Amino acid sequence: MPAQTTDSSARYGLAALRRASWLNLGIVAAAVAGTAGAFAYAGGWIAPHRLSQGRIIDRFEQVNGQHPGFRRNHAKGLCFAGWFDGNGAGERLSKAAVFRAERTPVFGRFALAGGQPYQADMAATVRSMAVNFALTDGEIWRTGMNNIPVFPVRDAAGFYDQLAASKPDPATGKPDPARMAEFLAAHPETGRALTLIKAQPPTTGFADASYNSLNAFRFVAASGASTPVRWSMVADDPLQAAQPANSGSADPNRLFDALESRVERGPVRWHLLVTVGQPGDPTNDATVPWPADRERLDVGVLTVKSVQGEAQGDCRDVNFDPLILPDGIAPSDDPLLSARSAAYSESFTRRSGEPKSPSAVQLSSSQLSSNAEGAPR
Amino acid sequence: MTSPITTSPTLFPAVSRLLHWLMAAMILAMLFIGIGMVTSPDWYHWLLSVHRPLGAAILVLAALRLLNRQLNPPPPLPRDMPFPLRVMAHLSHIVLYGLMLGVPLAGWGALSAGGYPIVLYGSIHLPPILPHSAALYTALHLAHEILALLLFATFLAHLGAALAHALVFRDGVFGSMASLKAAAPPDPASGVGGD
Numbered sequence: 008m009p010a011q012t013t014d015s016s017a018r019y020g021l022a023a024l025r026r027a028s029w030l031n032l033g034i035v036a037a038a039v040a041g042t043a044g045a046f047a048y049a050g051g052w053i054a055p056h057r058l059s060q061g062r063i064i065d066r067f068e069q070v071n072g073q074h075p076g077f078r079r080n081h082a083k084g085l086c087f088a089g090w091f092d093g094n095g096a097g098e099r100l101s102k103a104a105v106f107r108a109e110r111t112p113v114f115g116r117f118a119l120a121g122g123q124p125y126q127a128d129m130a131a132t133v134r135s136m137a138v139n140f141a142l143t144d145g146e147i148w149r150t151g152m153n154n155i156p157v158f159p160v161r162d163a164a165g166f167y168d169q170l171a172a173s174k175p176d177p178a179t180g181k182p183d184p185a186r187m188a189e190f191l192a193a194h195p196e197t198g199r200a201l202t203l204i205k206a207q208p209p210t211t212g213f214a215d216a217s218y219n220s221l222n223a224f225r226f227v228a229a230s231g232a233s234t235p236v237r238w239s240m241v242a243d244d245p246l247q248a249a250q251p252a253n254s255g256s257a258d259p260n261r262l263f264d265a266l267e268s269r270v271e272r273g274p275v276r277w278h279l280l281v282t283v284g285q286p287g288d289p290t291n292d293a294t295v296p297w298p299a300d301r302e303r304l305d306v307g308v309l310t311v312k313s314v315q316g317e318a319q320g321d322c323r324d325v326n327f328d329p330l331i332l333p334d335g336i337a338p339s340d341d342p343l344l345s346a347r348s349a350a351y352s353e354s355f356t357r358r359s360g361e362p363k364s365p366s367a368v369q370l371s372s373s374q375l376s377s378n379a380e381g382a383p384r
Numbered sequence: 385m386t387s388p389i390t391t392s393p394t395l396f397p398a399v400s401r402l403l404h405w406l407m408a409a410m411i412l413a414m415l416f417i418g419i420g421m422v423t424s425p426d427w428y429h430w431l432l433s434v435h436r437p438l439g440a441a442i443l444v445l446a447a448l449r450l451l452n453r454q455l456n457p458p459p460p461l462p463r464d465m466p467f468p469l470r471v472m473a474h475l476s477h478i479v480l481y482g483l484m485l486g487v488p489l490a491g492w493g494a495l496s497a498g499g500y501p502i503v504l505y506g507s508i509h510l511p512p513i514l515p516h517s518a519a520l521y522t523a524l525h526l527a528h529e530i531l532a533l534l535l536f537a538t539f540l541a542h543l544g545a546a547l548a549h550a551l552v553f554r555d556g557v558f559g560s561m562a563s564l565k566a567a568a569p570p571d572p573a574s575g576v577g578g579d
Contacts, residue, residue, distance in 0.1 A: 060428065324498075
């Protein structure tokens with residue numbers, strides 16, 4: 008045993024360190040420190056000003072204030088349930104099961120853009136429809152669409168800067184015109200997009216509005232052929248006449264309440280129209296519309312059968328990440344898609360861990376009691 | 385698989401070495417993909433679509449490796465290695481195996497509880513292993529992140545220890561895993577490998 012102790016201290020004790028060359032000790036230290044440093048760099052600890060999804064969501068919280076438990080954007084909303092009847096026409100372009108001539112169950116969410124969960128409904132506020140398709144083969148497709156023809160910014164940096172520029176000045180309650188002018192000067196694509204958005208006045212409600220994917224995607228057919236597409240949910244309901252300007256001011260939820268009474272009168276339908284892009288149509292810039300003469304393929308009908316408050320429905324604890332796609336629908340080269348996906352995930356993770364407050368939109372008790380799907384779980 | 389008691393294999397079995405280096409590359413790539421994913425919006429989707437199938441592969445390989453360890457035991461540590469170092473070596477390997485299984489399981493569980501589809505490639509997806517629950521999602525997402533950081537810390541310790549065996553202790557432990565030789569020649573005189 009004494010011999011082994013001597014041997015051991017020679018190989019493993021301080022003697023080993025003394026015997027080892029500085030070069031060898033340096034290699035060990037450099038390998039460990041270098042790997043740790045590379046990891047810290049990848050994790051953003053060395054360059055904390057890099058635009059991460061955490062910083063994008065931080066900015067939402069700076070602009071809108073803290074609203075724990077709510078989505079950081081499109082915070083005010085209502086759940087819906089229904090189905091999608093594919094008509095088979097979409098199979099020409101995509102192998103996704105949702106485009107077969109069969110029924111796919113859906114749920115989703117109507118919402119107002121913005122991070123204020125208790126904002127009063129206004130027709131000028133951007134409205135959104137998010138849909139979860141539960142495909143018959145077990146796949147999921149989620150899409151979030153807005154009632155504007157193009158998106159105001161083309162990438163995450165533009166979005167981040169626009170948020171800051173549109174932050175209301177505490178003194179006036181409105182965005183600082185100088186900051187907004189500065190932003191628009193730096194982002195001419197936003198000025199062009201806003202002109203297009205203003206040229207298409209919003210409809211009066213959720214049920215008569217059409218909702219657009221804005222970003223481009225690719226449909227992949229069974230043959231492997233890949234086609235650039237955008238899509239829209241086009242309302243079956245006729246346009247409702249605009250309310251007199253002051254009539255709705257008393258009810259802060261008038262758009263959601265109007266949707267609720269519309270659904271009580273019967274199912275609301277939208278046609279899913281797929282706009283087929285041609286070579287040269289921009290797929291990487293959601294601020295630019297495609298030419299108006301592009302083929303629009305009607306691939307089926309979405310039926311909204313019922314609506315539920317967020318606490319009762321299926322939509323609240325779901326991330327409507329635009330890149331949750333089935334086989335047969337693929338992302339385009341639009342840089343906004345990955346950034347949206349990342350930011351939605353961060354918003355979802357933060358709000359999942361926060362206590363929930365009641366949503367601003369509460370349905371009348373008659374609807375709740377008469378609707379089995381809306382029963383509290 | 386069995387060798388005379390008087391001689392010890394100085395090398396890990398070839399299949400163990402293959403699994404070790406394959407998983408070393410996969411896990412190191414995975415740790416960088418994971419940390420890069422949460423800080424790079426532009427690369428998020430691409431990294432995430434590699435993250436899920438790679439995580440599933442690591443989970444399967446870690447289970448296979450645990451089985452292989454029973455069938456092809458590692459060579460014993462050098463007889464003269466001091467007790468505290470032996471304890472650290474054994475404990476760090478228990479932690480490594482636990483994390484190789486635990487990190488992907490927590491990730492799978494978090495996606496399940498978050499109501500996400502668990503897509504591996506194309507239409508191939510895994511079933512959820514937990515019910516949809518925001519509270520469960522929060523707990524498992526946090527566990528996934530903490531355990532992954534712990535795995536990276538353990539990896540650094542493992543890397544440092546492996547290089548110390550090679551360059552400072554010079555006791556043959558590093559060579560017992562880093563050899564390209566197909567079989568282990570018996571060598572009762574020398575100190576033998578650890579794991």
